[in-house]
Amino acid sequence: MVLLERRFLVVNFKVYDSAFGSRALELAREASRLSSRLSKVRVILAVPALIASKILTIYNDVYLQHVDPVGFGAYTGFTPVDALKVEGIRGTIVNHSEHKVTYRDLAFIISRAKLLGLEVLACADTPEEAMAVALLDPTMVAVEPPELIGSGIPVSKAKPEVITSSVEAVRRVSNIPVLAGAGISEALDAIRAIELGASGVLVASAIMKSKSPELSLRNFAEALERT
Amino acid sequence: MVLLERRFLVVNFKVYDSAFGSRALELAREASRLSSRLSKVRVILAVPALIASKILTIYNDVYLQHVDPVGFGAYTGFTPVDALKVEGIRGTIVNHSEHKVTYRDLAFIISRAKLLGLEVLACADTPEEAMAVALLDPTMVAVEPPELIGSGIPVSKAKPEVITSSVEAVRRVSNIPVLAGAGISEALDAIRAIELGASGVLVASAIMKSKSPELSLRNFAEALERT
Amino acid sequence: MVLLERRFLVVNFKVYDSAFGSRALELAREASRLSSRLSKVRVILAVPALIASKILTIYNDVYLQHVDPVGFGAYTGFTPVDALKVEGIRGTIVNHSEHKVTYRDLAFIISRAKLLGLEVLACADTPEEAMAVALLDPTMVAVEPPELIGSGIPVSKAKPEVITSSVEAVRRVSNIPVLAGAGISEALDAIRAIELGASGVLVASAIMKSKSPELSLRNFAEALERT
Amino acid sequence: MVLLERRFLVVNFKVYDSAFGSRALELAREASRLSSRLSKVRVILAVPALIASKILTIYNDVYLQHVDPVGFGAYTGFTPVDALKVEGIRGTIVNHSEHKVTYRDLAFIISRAKLLGLEVLACADTPEEAMAVALLDPTMVAVEPPELIGSGIPVSKAKPEVITSSVEAVRRVSNIPVLAGAGISEALDAIRAIELGASGVLVASAIMKSKSPELSLRNFAEALERT
Numbered sequence: 001m002v003l004l005e006r007r008f009l010v011v012n013f014k015v016y017d018s019a020f021g022s023r024a025l026e027l028a029r030e031a032s033r034l035s036s037r038l039s040k041v042r043v044i045l046a047v048p049a050l051i052a053s054k055i056l057t058i059y060n061d062v063y064l065q066h067v068d069p070v071g072f073g074a075y076t077g078f079t080p081v082d083a084l085k086v087e088g089i090r091g092t093i094v095n096h097s098e099h100k101v102t103y104r105d106l107a108f109i110i111s112r113a114k115l116l117g118l119e120v121l122a123c124a125d126t127p128e129e130a131m132a133v134a135l136l137d138p139t140m141v142a143v144e145p146p147e148l149i150g151s152g153i154p155v156s157k158a159k160p161e162v163i164t165s166s167v168e169a170v171r172r173v174s175n176i177p178v179l180a181g182a183g184i185s186e187a188l189d190a191i192r193a194i195e196l197g198a199s200g201v202l203v204a205s206a207i208m209k210s211k212s213p214e215l216s217l218r219n220f221a222e223a224l225e226r227t
Numbered sequence: 228m229v230l231l232e233r234r235f236l237v238v239n240f241k242v243y244d245s246a247f248g249s250r251a252l253e254l255a256r257e258a259s260r261l262s263s264r265l266s267k268v269r270v271i272l273a274v275p276a277l278i279a280s281k282i283l284t285i286y287n288d289v290y291l292q293h294v295d296p297v298g299f300g301a302y303t304g305f306t307p308v309d310a311l312k313v314e315g316i317r318g319t320i321v322n323h324s325e326h327k328v329t330y331r332d333l334a335f336i337i338s339r340a341k342l343l344g345l346e347v348l349a350c351a352d353t354p355e356e357a358m359a360v361a362l363l364d365p366t367m368v369a370v371e372p373p374e375l376i377g378s379g380i381p382v383s384k385a386k387p388e389v390i391t392s393s394v395e396a397v398r399r400v401s402n403i404p405v406l407a408g409a410g411i412s413e414a415l416d417a418i419r420a421i422e423l424g425a426s427g428v429l430v431a432s433a434i435m436k437s438k439s440p441e442l443s444l445r446n447f448a449e450a451l452e453r454t
Numbered sequence: 455m456v457l458l459e460r461r462f463l464v465v466n467f468k469v470y471d472s473a474f475g476s477r478a479l480e481l482a483r484e485a486s487r488l489s490s491r492l493s494k495v496r497v498i499l500a501v502p503a504l505i506a507s508k509i510l511t512i513y514n515d516v517y518l519q520h521v522d523p524v525g526f527g528a529y530t531g532f533t534p535v536d537a538l539k540v541e542g543i544r545g546t547i548v549n550h551s552e553h554k555v556t557y558r559d560l561a562f563i564i565s566r567a568k569l570l571g572l573e574v575l576a577c578a579d580t581p582e583e584a585m586a587v588a589l590l591d592p593t594m595v596a597v598e599p600p601e602l603i604g605s606g607i608p609v610s611k612a613k614p615e616v617i618t619s620s621v622e623a624v625r626r627v628s629n630i631p632v633l634a635g636a637g638i639s640e641a642l643d644a645i646r647a648i649e650l651g652a653s654g655v656l657v658a659s660a661i662m663k664s665k666s667p668e669l670s671l672r673n674f675a676e677a678l679e680r681t
Numbered sequence: 682m683v684l685l686e687r688r689f690l691v692v693n694f695k696v697y698d699s700a701f702g703s704r705a706l707e708l709a710r711e712a713s714r715l716s717s718r719l720s721k722v723r724v725i726l727a728v729p730a731l732i733a734s735k736i737l738t739i740y741n742d743v744y745l746q747h748v749d750p751v752g753f754g755a756y757t758g759f760t761p762v763d764a765l766k767v768e769g770i771r772g773t774i775v776n777h778s779e780h781k782v783t784y785r786d787l788a789f790i791i792s793r794a795k796l797l798g799l800e801v802l803a804c805a806d807t808p809e810e811a812m813a814v815a816l817l818d819p820t821m822v823a824v825e826p827p828e829l830i831g832s833g834i835p836v837s838k839a840k841p842e843v844i845t846s847s848v849e850a851v852r853r854v855s856n857i858p859v860l861a862g863a864g865i866s867e868a869l870d871a872i873r874a875i876e877l878g879a880s881g882v883l884v885a886s887a888i889m890k891s892k893s894p895e896l897s898l899r900n901f902a903e904a905l906e907r908t
Contacts, residue, residue: 015306017299020313049276050291050310064277066304072244074377074431076325077293079242083277086247095557098303102554103583104600129557132586146558150301205301322784329781330810331827356784359813373785399853469760471753474767503730504745504764518731520758526698528831528885530777531747533696537731540701552757604755658755 007041007224008140008179008200009190010121011217012065012093015048016208023213024051028058030214034221035061041224042200043217046093046121049079056088063121064092069105071112081112091119091139097146103132110136121179123202127162130178131169140177141170142202148182150205154189155182160196167197187223194227234268234451235367235406235427236417237348238444239292239320242275243435250440251278255285257441261448262288268451269427270444273320273348276306283315290348291319296332298339308339318346318366324373324409330359337363348406348429354389357405358396367404368397369429375409377432381416382409387423394424414450421454461495461678462594462633462654463644464575465671466519466547469502470662477667478505482512484668488675489515495678496654497671500547500575503533510542517575518546523559525566535566545573545593551600551636557586564590575633575656581616584632585623594631595624596656602636604659608643609636614650621651641677648681688722688905689821689860689881690871691802692898693746693774696729697889704894705732709739711895715902716742722905723881724898727774727802730760737769744802745773750786752793762793772800772820778827784813791817802860804883808843811859812850821858822851823883829863831886835870836863841877848878868904875908 011031013019018027024047031043046063047055055062068078084092094109095101101109106122113120119139124130130143143166148155155162163180170178180193181202190201203220210216238258240246245254251274258270273290274282282289295305311319321336322328328336333349340347341364349365351357357370370393375382382389390407397405407420408429417428430447437443465485467473472481478501485497500517501509509516522532538546548563549555555563560576567574573593578584584597597620602609609616617634624632634647635656644655657674664670692712694700699708705728712724727744728736736743749759765773775790776782782790787803794801800820805811811824824847829836836843844861851859861874862883871882884901891897 012303015297015299015302015310017309017313019299020310048306048310050279050306050314050316052277054280064304070242072242072246074325075242076239076320076323076431077291078326079275079277082244083242083247083275086244087277089277093303096303098301099305100556100558102556103549103586104554104579107580107582125558126561128561128589132557132589135582135586204303327783327785329783330776330813331781331806334807334809352785353788355788355816359784359816362809362813466757469751469753469756469764471763471767473753474764502760502764504733504760504768504770506731507735518758524696526696526700528779529696530693530774530779530885531745532780533729533731536698537696537701537729540698541731543731547757550757552755553759658757 005040006177006199007194007227008044008177009041009221009224010044010046010063010142010179010200010202011207012046012202012204013048013208014065014204018208018213019048020051025054025058027213027217028055030217032059034218038221038225041221043221052089053087062089063119064089065096066099067092067094067109069101069108081109081118082116084118085116091121093121093123095133096123097125097144097149106133107136110138124166127165127169130166131173134170134174134176137174138176140179142179142181144182144202151183152185153183154185155180156184156189156192156196158183160192163193163196163198187219190220191223191227194224200224232267233404233426234421234454235271235404236268236448236451237271237273237290237369237406237427237429238434239273239429239431240275240435241292241431245435245440246275247278252281252285254440254444255282257444259286261445265448265452268448270448279316280314289316290346291316292323293326294319294321294336296328296335308336308345309343311345312343318348320348320350322360323350324352324371324376333360334363337365351393354392354396357393358400361397361401361403364401365403367406369406369408371409371429378410379412380410381412381419382407383411383416383419383423385410387419390420390423390425414446417447418450418454421451427451459494460631460653461648461681462498462631463495463675463678464498464500464517464596464633464654464656465661466500466656466658467502467662468519468658472662472667473502474505479508479512481667481671482509484671486513488672492675492679495675497675506543507541516543517573518543519550520553521546521548521563523555523562535563535572536570538572539570545575547575547577549587550577551579551598551603560587561590564592578620581619581623584620585627588624588628588630591628592630594633596633596635598636598656605637606639607637608639608646609634610638610643610646610650612637617647617650617652641673644674645677645681648678654678686721687858687880688875688908689725689858690722690902690905691725691727691744691823691860691881691883692888693727693883693885694729694889695746695885699889699894700729701732706735706739708894708898709736711898713740715899719902719906722902724902733770734768743770744800745770746777747780748773748775748790750782750789762790762799763797765799766797772802774802774804776814777804778806778825778830787814788817791819805847808846808850811847812854815851815855815857818855819857821860823860823862825863825883832864833866834864835866836861837865837870837873837877839864844874844877844879868900871901872904872908875905881905
């Protein structure tokens with residue numbers, strides 16, 4: 001299946017200091033350069049809401065890191081799903097390990113996003129949760145064992161069975177791509193994740209806290225292109 | 228005192244549909260035009276994080292509507308106080324009736340903001356809460372009886388004693404400006420608030436849901452200029 | 455299968471005024487009388503934590519309405535799963551429509567409860583959520599469309615397909631009993647739920663807000679006994 | 682003033698394992714014995730909701746550790762203020778460092794409790810928060826620097842100025858007793874707190890995690906009686 005051969009490299013900027021200001025823009029420029037010569041890999045930048053419109057002037061495959069389960073209205077300080085559509089944001093991460101929502105809210109967000117033609121990458125801690133969120137038919141699922149996030153210990157090495165089980169669990173109910181994340185530190189970890197059945201990786205600190213985020217991004221993208 | 232003679236018109240865009248896209252930009256253009264000819268009134272636009280950087284290209288007196296009690300780091304989907312500094316945002320509303328935080332979080336946010344030279348408009352439901360938040364020394368306090376927010380029944384008419392008591396309560400501990408909000412529908416309501424001792428108003432639906440937000444903004448600003 | 459022929463009548467006391475004081479105790483006495491002569495129906499009283507130990511002196515099939523995802527420790531004002539074991543409570547409702555938790559917390563609670571030999575009735579809004587929570591292997595699942603809760607419009611009449619779809623969805627992954635709830639007003643609604651494939655019902659206002667909670671409880675229990 | 686000469690010893694059971702089962706009852710028995718011979722010290726046991734009615738059969742000066750900002754109604758798994766009245770609980774802790782609430786919720790809880798003749802011990806992290814919560818006129822305020830809670834480093838030794846400043850700040854708006862807590866490890870720490878102007882102490886781990894909670898309770902109570 002063509003869909004499953006696509007590779008996804010989702011860069012979660014989180015809100016590290018490198019996620020703002022000129023460094024964020026430089027990373028977006030590198031993503032733009034890379035994308036023009038990648039055929040297999042789709043690079044998605046999941047950026048803070050505060051810089052999304054700036055990033056969009058440089059690179060157009062942009063997600064938010066969270067969205068709130070509301071429509072337009074009197075919700076001071078929240079981000080409605082509909083706002084992404086108006087502002088040209090392609091999609092959003094939801095239910096990240098650092099920003100968990102209830103299943104009810106997840107259902108609202110995914111259903112509203114689909115109605116509007118927006119994408120949703122739903123995160124999960126475990127294979128069970130991966131299957132649970134897949135039932136709501138998001139665009140993609142990413143599984144990340146919380147204890148490995150930011151640890152530098154790659155899930156693809158420390159808990160390869162989480163990846164294989166998640167892919168298997170999701171396949172029982174859906175054909176959507178399954179990404180792996182947590183502790184992904186170098187290109188080799190991403191390649192292993194693909195070998196274990198993932199369609200891509202969700203990477204944060206390995207790029208954002210790197211001495212050269214651009215170089216790190218390039219390494220991951222090129223490695224995935226060759227898988 | 229000069230500080231207290233200043234008038235504040237804080238426009239809370241909330242996340243109405245008019246708070247995004249071209250309508251948001253037009254309102255910012257009007258704020259820009261107005262500011263060049265106002266001497267007494269400071270117009271602050273409290274905008275969704277998602278459009279803040281776009282608004283900043285047009286108008287520079289911009290607040291967020293909320294900020295999270297974190298610094299830079301691994302906080303997917305949250306907005307650190309420090310990010311405002313990097314992105315050139317002047318300040319933020321916090322503890323709005325639609326986005327309440329604990330006193331502990333409020334204390335963190337205000338103290339971090341002050342360290343960074345950022346402003347904070349802290350909201351309160353009652354005179355007691357106005358005094359409570361004033362103890363933390365934010366830049367301004369706004370009092371808004373929750374039951375009048377969005378009601379079209381102006382606080383300055385329906386509960387004038389909330390304004391006078393709040394000003395009095397805040398004065399026991401601080402000299403910061405006290406704004407009034409909730410149900411402020413027309414310029415006259417803003418004038419009454421000033422007469423009751425407020426230094427300005429916090430307005431949302433009367434502008435954002437108006438047929439002509441620009442005209443409504445102008446009316447409020449010009450009325451306050453004459454007080 | 456014997457397990458599926460069992461009928462469950464779970465009475466959610468919520469925190470209505472009738473859920474405390476002498477009325478709560480009288481209802482427990484009626485449950486005790488009924489249980490001695492019912493062979494097919496299991497009556498579970500889901501009571502406020504505050505009265506659980508009093509109820510236990512009268513009736514022993516008692517659940518809490520919620521439990522927190524913590525063990526023993528420094529968690530002022532929360533209820534650890536382990537405390538139920540020590541205090542002789544048989545189990546707990548979790549993820550009720552009025553008290554939603556994240557999937558992560560649900561996973562913690564169910565896994566801890568199972569380790570301790572405690573039961574968990576996990577609630578769901580929809581067939582998708584019913585299947586999602588069933589993946590975590592709780593003791594039972596109850597599906598309740600939120601818009602019908604407390605409405606007096608029985609799910610078994612207004613949305614029979616929610617019951618049939620939920621049973622079907624849960625059966626894909628588990629053999630646990632599926633209960634139905636929301637708007638269940640009279641014995642006939644409970645019978646219909648059974649006919650649609652449910653193993654029992656979750657009832658609140660129809661009993662707790664009845665002029666005679668005891669009579670209402672008896673009617674439900676006897677009707678289920680005859681199914 | 683007589684009121685200020687009263688000494689308060691509030692034992693926060695938290696949800697340590699010793700807060701449930703027979704150990705909790707034994708501690709209540711010791712409190713009962715002590716109270717019959719203390720004239721100056723009031724011993725309040727702040728117990729988990731789950732065991733409150735059992736404790737009440739032994740000792741009658743009982744608080745909960747938290748209450749929810751709701752009245753009777755359809756609030757599955759929450760504890761309404763009104764329920765305390767019906768069940769004979771004298772009062773509640775609110776806004777503990779481990780269970781923070783918004784100022785709005787605190788205002789609701791205190792005002793509802795007062796209407797019902799119930800007591801509220803409102804907690805605070807800092808002198809500012811102590812004054813802020815005192816504005817709502819609870820029965821007592823307790824100040825506890827969060828970083829010292831459970832540390833074994835007594836606030837009365839490590840941060841005596843927090844106690845003196847809190848008493849001073851509260852006195853600007855109210856005459857209610859101010860308690861001190863956090864790290865209070867032995868009777869001497871309690872005596873120091875009184876010397877610094879507190880009317881009592883809030884103690885948890887020093888009693889609940891002691892080899893002999895009864896002995897520890899007795900030591901604190903007798904020391905306070907002599908102040």
